[in-house]
Each structure stands twice: as C-alpha cells, then as structure tokens.
Amino acid sequence: MLTRYAIILAAGKGTRMKSKLYKVLHPVCGKPMVQHVVDQISQLKIEKIVTITGHGAEEVKSTLGQQTEYVLQAEQLGTGHAVMQAKELLSNKSGTTLVVCGDTPLIKAETMEALFTHHEEKGASVTVLTAEADDPTGYGRIVRSESGLVEKIVEHKDSTDEEKLINEINTGTYCFDNQALFDALNHVTNENAQGEYYLPDVIEILKNQGKMVSAYKTPDFSETLGVNDRVALAEAEKIMKIRINEQQMRNGVTLIDPENTYIGADVEIGSDTVIYPGSVLTGKTTIGSDCEIGPNSEIKNCQIGDATVIRHSVAHDSQIGSHVNIGPFAHIRPLSTIHDKVKIGNFVEIKKAEFGEGSKASHLSYIGDAEVGKDVNIGCGSITVNYDGKNKYLTKIEDGVFIGCNSNLVAPVKVGKGAYVAAGSTITEDVPGEALALARARQINKENYVDKLDFNK
Ligand code: UD1
Ligand code: CA
Secondary structure, eight states, X not given: OOOEEEEEEEOOOXXXXXOSSOGGGSEETTEEHHHHHHXXXXXXXXXXEEEEEBTBXXXXXXXXXXXSEEEEOSSOOOHHHHXXXXXXXXXXXXXXXXXXXXXXXXXXXXXXXXXXXXXXXHTOSEEEEEEEOSSOTTSOEEEEOTTSOEEEEEOGGGOXXXXXXXXXXXXXEEEEEHHHHHHHHTXXXXXXXXXXXXXXXXXXXXHHTTOOEEEEEOXXXXXXXXXXXXXXXXXXXXXXXXXXXXXXXXXXXXXXXXXXXEEOTTOEEOTTOEEOXXXXXXXXXXXXXXXXXXXXXXXXXXXXXXXXXXXXXXXXXXXXXXXXXXXXXXXXXXXXXXOTXXXXXXXXXXXXXXXXXXOEEEXXXXXXXXXXXXXXXXXXXXXXXXXXXXXXXXXEEOTTOXXXXXXXXXXXXXXXXXXXXXXXXXXXXXXXXXXXXXXXXXXXXXXXXXXGSGGXX
8 A cells, every 4th residue: 555645635724614704614513524534534543634724724723623634715715726745745745635625515535545446456646536516506617528437627617508408517526646746736836717726727738648547436425525605514414414313323323303403523422312393413522321311402512321311401611420310401511520310300490510429400400600519409599609799609509408498598608518598598607517407587477467458447
C-alpha cells in the first residue's frame, strides 16, 4: 500500500447558505459538516491530514483541533487554488492523496477506502468518485468518451446544454498520485464562467499528459450530497438522521417513531432503552440500558445510567444515575449530579445541585446551588433561596432530612442530618441534626370573628 495523505477543502464562505456561520461549520445532526468528514477520514490509515482553511479559519481550527494540520488559503480563488496551498506540506511526498470537500458531510469511510483501493489497483494518476444524480443541477458533470473513458469534468456553469443532460456527477472526492497532482495544478487556469482555479480541471490536464484517469462510481448518491444551501442542509440532516437512527436500532435501542426522534451523531445509548417520539438527544450524551426517554424530552450533554425514566423533560450538562425517575415537566439545568434512585417530579427545576441516592423532590420545587444528601424528602413547593440579588449561596441538606411543603431555605444555610423542617417555614439559620425547625408565624384563631364584621349586621 502506498502512503496515503488527505486534503480537506474548507476555506469557502458558503455564500449560498446566507449565514453568519461559515458553511463547513453548519451542523448536521448536531455535528459540524467538516467534523463529520474528518471523523470518517480518521478511520482510514492516513499519514497526514491537511485542512485548507480561509473563511472562519480560527473557528474551523478550534472545532477540529489536533485531528488535522492546517494551511491558510487567504483568498478563495477556487478548489484547485485551495489544494495548491498544501504544496509546502505535501508536494515533495510520494503516495496517494485523497481530496474531499468539507461540505459533503455524508461521505463514509468505507466509500473512501473503496476509492483508494480502486485507484491503487488501477495504478491511476487520478480517480474521481462519481455518482448518478436524479437532479445533477449545480454539480460538475463527468464527460466520457464514446468508449466510456473519462475525458474531463465540466462545471454546471460552464456546461453546454448537451452536457447538462449528463447525470453522472463529480462528488468532489478524488484520489490523486500526489506528484502528478501538484505538477498538474501548475497548469490550471481560471478561464471559466466563475473565474476560479478549478481542481476538476486537473483531470483533463492529466489525461492530455497521457496519464491514466479513472472514475469510481458509488451506488449511493445520497452519501455524496454537497451542501451549498439550506435546502441541501435539510436534506443532509434527513439522511444522516435515518443513518444514525438505524444504527441505534441495530445496536438494540427501541425507537417508537424513528421519524420523530432526533439523536445527535455522538450520542451513545445502551440496549433495551426505549426512546419515545419527540425526543431530542444531543451533544456528548450517553444513556445506559433499559431507560425510557420521552416522549418530548430534550437531553444535551448528559451522562445517564441504566433503567432511568425521563418523561416530558429537559436536562442539560448533568450527570444522572440509574433507576432515576424524572418528570413529567422537570428541568435539570447544568452541573447537576443526580445519584441513583432519585425522583425529580413534576415542575421541579434543579440547577447546579447534587442529589444523593434515594432523595426526592416530587412536586413544584426549585433546588439550585445545593448539596442534598441521601434519602432526603423535599416537600411540594419547597425552594432554595440561593440568590440575594448579587451573589449565589449554597444550601446543604444532609442525609435523611424531611423538608415540609412550601419551605424556603435561605442560603447560605445547612439543615443537619435527619432534621425536620415544618411546612411553610422560612429557614434563615442552620438547623441542627435531628431537630425540628419551625419558622413561621404561630396561628391565631379569632373565635366568632365573622359575627363582628359590619356587613353581617
Ligand atoms: C465542487 C466541484 C464540482 C462538484 C461539487 C461536489 C469544483 C470547481 N467544483 O463544486 O465539480 O460536483 O463540488 O459537491 O471544484 N473551497 C475552498 N477554497 C476555494 C473554493 C472552495 O476551500 O477557493 C472549498 C469549499 O469550502 C467547499 C469545497 O471547497 O467545502 C467545494 O467548494 P464549492 O464552492 O462548494 O464547490 P461546488 O460549486 O459545490
Ligand atoms: Ca459544494
């Protein structure tokens, strides 16, 4: 096997997206397009991956990190010009160079591997990955001779009416003999409809040099979809979603209604977990086995154990244990740690709080900036008063505490182990362990009061 290199084209602005966000950073199933491409390429044995950046260079770099090397294309003069920028890093190497566009998020590692194999077996100077498109509008067309050999690629904007009828398109993915690529790029001009240096022109140049030009047609057009506008972005999202959901189901996850289930590309789910419709699971979320999620739940960047139930709720950036019961209509805000067998019930909001094993906040509570021990019962309507208008303070509730309904715990405050807080209390001072705290006005009953009222006379 020859040494393999890869170049990812990611310098374009993506004018047709009409967006503040650079095109290749638009997410598909929660992951930037170019990240999808890099993740697939990273599965192949590649010596060096070079990403060509331009618009949004810093953002692209911080997204992809150390996975690739970078070269700046200061002015976007076309895809051929973009590849030329990698000259210093690659032109003295011998081997095979894969070129992929950063806006084809659906391309799979297997397909690129097949392209490499085809290219190397044929001993070609270039092999272009092609596909048959039902609607080839906008793509470069593969022009073949009568004998079927690839002659050249003509861009949509430069094509004749006859060439526009060709359905075989350039997917924008190629394998090149590295030396031949950089030699041929010197001969590419910008004499075309867009005034750009086109990478596909290298094909005709190599052919005219008598080198072997080959094409490898992939049966699956959808994999090669190039995202230039939001319509194609939605199309890519749809295809990626089907791919992810099928993979989850094959791994043993039940999706009651896959069409209405949205699972991010990096979400991991254990077997026998059931996901109900309207669930949106994103970011670095992991969910264990035997869980029930949804309907209508939004979970982002959470690590969830086994046999946990989350219904009609929102949870972000938190740790949630096993056998936990959340919802309906609960909100778990960032930096919360919810241990096993906890119950967070209807209309309960948790923020930056730890809940020990077996504790419950079953109804209508706000618990923020709090450490709650084990087997604590927080009565309906109780809240931590964590904010004085300027600073936030901690509430500590130790193991086995019982907080009566509708209590306010004014932080900083601590309720000691096993203590009771009477319903309706506003607790401003620490409560010792095993004590009963009553912090409310004593009830006065005025006998026969109604008789004394004027309007009864
Ligand atoms: C390109 C191909 C076309 C192919 C299609 C497949 C050319 C001239 N055309 O067209 O044959 O059918 O992809 O999707 O190559 N880029 C740079 N620097 C530049 C210009 C572009 O890095 O100066 C990057 C873009 O960020 C993008 C990729 O190259 O990721 C492709 O550019 P784009 O303008 O989208 O090319 P298409 O018109 O789609
Ligand atoms: Ca494109």
